[in-house]
Amino acid sequence: MAAGWLMAMAVGGGLLLGLLLFRALRQRARRRGTGHGRPERFEGVISHRQVRMAIYLVLLAAGGHALLLAWQAESSLERYGAEAEAANLAGRQRMHSQRIGRIVSLLAPPEQDGAPDPAPARAVDPAALAEVLAQAKRDTAALKTLLHAAAMREPAEQALDATVLARWDQARTQLLREAEALLAALRAGTPAARQRIEGLQQAVEPALAAAEQLVATIDATIQARRRSEVIRSRLWAGATAVLLLAMALLVAEPTARAVKAQYLQIAAQTRELERLALVAELTQNAVMITDGRFRMVWVNEAFCQITGYAQGEALGRSLSGLLHCGAEQQPGLVRIQQAIASGSGARSQVLNRRKDGSALWLDIDVQPLREDTDGRSGFVAVAADITERRRAQADLRIAAIAFDSLEAIAITNAEQVILRVNAAFTRITGYSAAEAHGQVVGRLLRSGRHGNDFYEAMWRQLKARRHWQGEVWNRRKDGQVYPEWLSITAVTDDDGAVVNYVAVFTDITQKKLADETIHNLAFYDALTELPNRRLMRDRLDQLQAAGPRQQAAAVLFIDLDNFKELNDSRGHDVGDALLIEVARRLRACVRVHDTVSRQGGDEFVVILCNLHPAPSQAGADAQAVAEKIRAALSLPYQVGSIEWHCTASIGICMLEGGAQPVDEILKRADIAMYEAKRAGRNVTRFYDPATHAAIQERIALEADLRQALAGGQLLLHFQPQVDAQGRPTGAEALLRWRHPARGLVPPGQFIALAEETDLILPIGQWVLEEACSQLRRWSEAPATRELQLAVNVSARQFRQADFVEQVRQTLRESGASPQRLKLELTESLVLVNLEDTLAKMQAIRALGVRFAIDDFGTGQSSLAYLTRLTLDQLKIDQAFVASMLTSHTDAVIVQTVIGMAHSLGLDVIAEGVETAAQVDFLQSSGCHAYQGYLFGKPMPIGQFERHLGCTV
Ligand SMILES: Nc1nc2c(ncn2[C@@H]2O[C@@H]3COP(=O)(O)O[C@H]4[C@@H](O)[C@H](n5cnc6c(=O)[nH]c(N)nc65)O[C@@H]4COP(=O)(O)O[C@H]3[C@H]2O)c(=O)[nH]1
Structure with missing residues (x-):
């Protein structure tokens, strides 16, 4: 029994220890849950170890x-x-006692009537008694062993009554002793003594009684033990129940509660996680969860929408690798990297790139994730797409800068009350911001230059299109009215209602002035302020555009006849002054709606409008105006200190109902003017188709002439000059043009054209070079060494600033002797810009070159200039020579020229000498040098040299 209790105590103690250990573990788990940073939601949660322990x-x-x-x-x-x-x-002890009692009763003599039976006892088999005795002894020994073992096992209170046992043991011992004595007597064959039998008989009864009592006692003891066992069993059952209850209360229930709490917590956490997952899924912000090496393990839908990457493309890749924009050093990114390196989180604005490469600004919040139960860590990043916000901020910054731009800005409310103005507004209008705020913009700045119609149209457009722009005249604070370019934009709210107007304007005063200047430059002649060719053409276009409805009109092409001479001789300033005066006179001659324009140079075009409807009368009107102009322009000009006479040639072209293109009209007027020139200048001419053909011819000739020099089509002919004896003293070099189609073209047909087009400059230089080369060649032969060569020099050629240098260089390069070269200048050339002429002539004369005045007598021959010129020879014009024998005047002129030359110490030569009579007259008049067909026509060099051979 003690062992049972010990075992029970051991089990109970073990359980108690287990309970205590379980509680200790729970306490520890709680402490760890709160003491190691585990979040609150894990407090009180038991671990799987604890559950396992509870189960065990x-x-x-x-x-x-x-x-x-x-x-x-x-x-x-x-x-x-x-x-x-x-x-x-x-029970067998009792049985043995009974059997011994029966054996003894057999041995005892029967009782008779109460008297003692003296007869001997009946015979009894000793073996039977011995057997009984032996069995009784064995059973007694076995019983004693059992009782001893039971006595050792059972607690004292459950042991058999010792008195009963002692009485039984005593009675049994007495019985067995008496029985053995009787047995011994029986075996000995001696009749049993009465005493022995009686003694045995007396022992049987107590032994039987003691056995009975023993049996009863044993039964009673067994019963008592049964009862005791029942009680113990009940106690065990109670203890078990208590233990189980304790287990239930201390282990199962707390565990169940904890498990339930944990389940509830997990369920709550699961719901929370589901909600968080839903939030993460539904949020507009990108959510990314990464592992410890920043590789994404989860991204939400918003991430995909914002970045353009599908989840499959993003997972497993690093955040920075995926969205990297290449700007490593941007402060926001550096801040996050530093925070992560230090184990903390950070929030920054970082520039990234979407999948399509576009810029993506993210406001990104990166936080480290704590280690989970599996010991893994990572980061969670929540990022908002702030690209638009950044753009808006940038726009705002730009807008703020733009607001302070050079353009004036005024922001009003819907009622046009000024809310805000910028510095440029103040600068342009003169109103400070304080003065402008609260004012109705229209009232503050209105100049009064625009009528109500203007503003009504403006507001109509603003309402319809939300925008208006145009030129407006406004008034500054100081009252000055100025033009501005105004742009008004209506700002509307979400419902489309106007909430503000933004007016942006610039002061265009300077621009208008510049425009005016540009317009004037583009459409007016800067010198005379007359409309230029472009504006004149515009007006002609407008006239033509009227078509048949247009009134009669005429175009007058005016060219000054001798303007070039003035310009070349007196300089451009003088020429300009003359042109200004011409413009003034032209304006004075026409009506307001007529147009006087300057084409360029000394050419003017006048458009006469609203002439008489009848063509003949219109022509007469145009003629009258043209004559009026011609007369006005013919009046003397006082240009500075100079009085100048200038005439004009005027071509007239009548406009015939818009049938002709503008170019054609101008060309016809030009042709008419050309015709006027040909008619002797200072006249007016109407357009004649025949003249047109001549002009065309001239144009073609000019084109060919431009090719002549380069094409080697020019050559020199040489006309002899002879002395009184007819001996050649030299020659005049005369230019010829061997045209591939026209044949030999005389200079009279192209020299004038060359002068007009300035082609005379290269051509004249070529002539000079050719002449000098010829002189050089002549200098090598005795027969020609002394010959002089006369070269014609045109006015344009002589007026070149470097003409002296050209002559010097040509002489040097050719090696010709300057003394053999004679330059022929016309009288008119010499007269224009006399000072310049004198300077050049002196410089050239200093080289040794000689000068002759060609065509002498045709101009304003005067002694005054002749005495100043460094001349060598006068050449009597062939016109006088041709008529001197028939015209007394020309004869007098010839003689006067000869006399004048002699008196000035100059040589004199007559050209165009064709007859001996002419020679005679000239000789008798004192002229001993001649040039003319009589002595030889202009001829090529070979022929000339042969001619020399014949005559020399
Ligand atoms: N009827 C007639 N005519 C005679 C007679 N003797 C000479 N002539 C012509 O009279 C012109 C004389 O030349 P110019 O008066 O200098 O007049 C020249 C000259 O002013 C100019 N000219 C010729 N060659 C040149 C040149 O190389 N340079 C320049 N600038 N002008 C040149 O062309 C003008 C005409 O030259 P050409 O046609 O060669 O005409 C030449 C010549 O052939 C004659 O007896 N009777």
């Missing part, structure tokens, strides 16, 4: 209890057997 504890308790019960059952079974054996053995 319960299993241990149940196992121990089962073992105990098994052990108890086994020991009870054993005890029950011993008790049954003891009861049996006790």
Whole structure:
């Protein structure tokens, strides 16, 4: 029994220890849950170790209890057997006593009527008694062993009554002793003594009684033990129940509660996680969860929408690798990297790139994730797409800068009350911001230059299109009215209602002035302020555009006849002054709606409008105006200190109902003017188609002439000059043009054209070079060494600033002797810009070159200039020579020229000498040098040299 209790105590103690350990673990788990940074939601949660321990504890308790019960059952079974054996053995003791009593009764003599029977006892087999004795002894020994074992096992209070046992032992011992004595007597064959039998008989009764009592006692003891066992079993059951209750209360229930709490917590956390997952899924912000090496392990839908990457493309890649924009050093990114390196989180604005490469600004918040139960860590990043916000901020910054731009800005409310103005507004209008705020913009700046219609149209457009722009005249604070370019934009709210107007304007005063200047430059002649060719053409276009409805009109092409001479001789300033005066006179001659324009140079075009409807009358009107102009322009000009006479040639072209193109009209007027020139200048001419053909011819000739020099089509002919004896003294070099189609073209047909087009400059230089080369060649032969060569020099050629240098260089390069070269200048050339002429002539004369005045007598021959010129020779014009024999005047002129030359010490030569009579007259008049067909026509060099050979 003690072992059972010990085992029970051991099991109970173990369970108690287990309970205490379980509680300690729970306490520890709680402390860890709060003490190691575990979040609140894990507080009180038991771990799987604790649950396992609780289960093992319960299993241990149940196992121990089962073992105990098994052990108890086994020991009870054993005890029950011993008790049954003891009861049996006790009963056999009673049986043995009874059998001994019956044997003894057989030995005892029968009783007679109460008198003692003296007869001997009947015979008894000693073996039967011996057997009974032997069995009684064995049973007694077995019973004693059992009782001893039971006495050792059972607690004292459950032991058999010692008195009963002692009485039984005593009675049994007495009985057995008496029986053995009787047995011995029987075996000895001696009749048993009455005393022995009686003694045995007397021992049987007590022994039987003691056995009876023993049996009863054993039965009673067994019963008592049964009862005690029932009580113990009940106690065990109670203890078990208490234990189980304790287990239930201290282990199962807390565990169940904890598990339930944990389940509820997990369920709550699961719901929370589901909500968080839903939030993460539905949020407009990108959510990314990464592992410890920043590789994304989860991204939400917004991430995909914002970045353009599908989830499959993003997962497993690093955040920076995926969205990297290449700007490593941007402060926001550096801040996050530093924070992550230090194990903390950070929030920054970082520039990234979408999948399509476009810029993506993210406001990104990166936070480290704590280690989870598997010991892994990472980061969670929540990012908002702020690209638009950044753009808006940039726009705002730009707008703020733009607001302070050079353009004036005024922002009003819907009622046009000024809310804000910028510095440029103040600069342009003169109103400070304080003065402008609260004012109605229209009232503040209105100049009064625009009528109500203007503003009504403006507001109509503003309402319809929300925008208006145009030129407006406004008034500054100082009252000055100025033009501005105004742009007004209506700002509307979400409902489309106008809430503000933004007016932006610039002061275009300077621009208008510049425009005016540009317009004037583009459409007016800067010198005379007359409309230029472009504006004149515009007006002609407008006239033509009127078509048949147009009134009669005429175009007058005016060219000054001798303007070039003035310009070349007196300089451009003088020429300009003359042109200004011409313009003034032209304006004075026409009506307001007529147009006087300057084409360029000394050419003017006048458009006469609103002439008489009848063509003949219109022509007469045009003629009258043209004559008026011609007369006005013929009046003397006082240009500075110079009085100048200038005439004009005027071509007239009548406009015939818009049938002709503008170019054609101008060309016709030009042709008419050309015709006027040909008619002797200072006349007016109407357009004649025949003249047109001549002009065309001239144009073609000019084109060919431009090719002549380069094409080697020019050549020189040489006309002899002779002395009184007819001996050649030299020659005049005369230019010829061998045209591939026209043949030999005389200079009279192209020299004038060359002068007009300035082609005379290269041509004149070529002539000079050719002449000098010829002189150089002549200088090598004795027969020609002394010959002089006269070269014609045109006015344009002579007026070149470097003409002297050209002559010097040509002489040097050719090697010709300057003394053999004679330059022929016309009288008109010499007269224009006399000072310049004198300077050049002196410089050239200093080289050794000689000068002759060609065509002398045709101009304003005067002694005054002749005396100043460094001349060598006068050449009597062939016109005088041709008529001197028939015209007394020309004869007088010839003689006067000859006399004048002699008196000035100059040589004199007559050209165009064709007859001997002319020679005679000239000779008798004192002229001893001649040039003319009589002595030889202009001829090529070979022919000339042969001619020399004949005559020399
Ligand atoms: N009827 C008639 N005419 C005679 C007679 N003797 C000479 N002539 C012509 O008279 C002109 C004389 O030349 P010019 O008066 O200098 O007049 C020249 C000259 O002013 C100019 N010219 C010729 N060659 C040149 C040149 O190389 N340079 C320049 N600037 N002008 C040149 O062309 C003008 C005409 O030259 P050409 O046609 O060669 O005409 C030459 C010549 O052939 C004659 O007895 N009777």
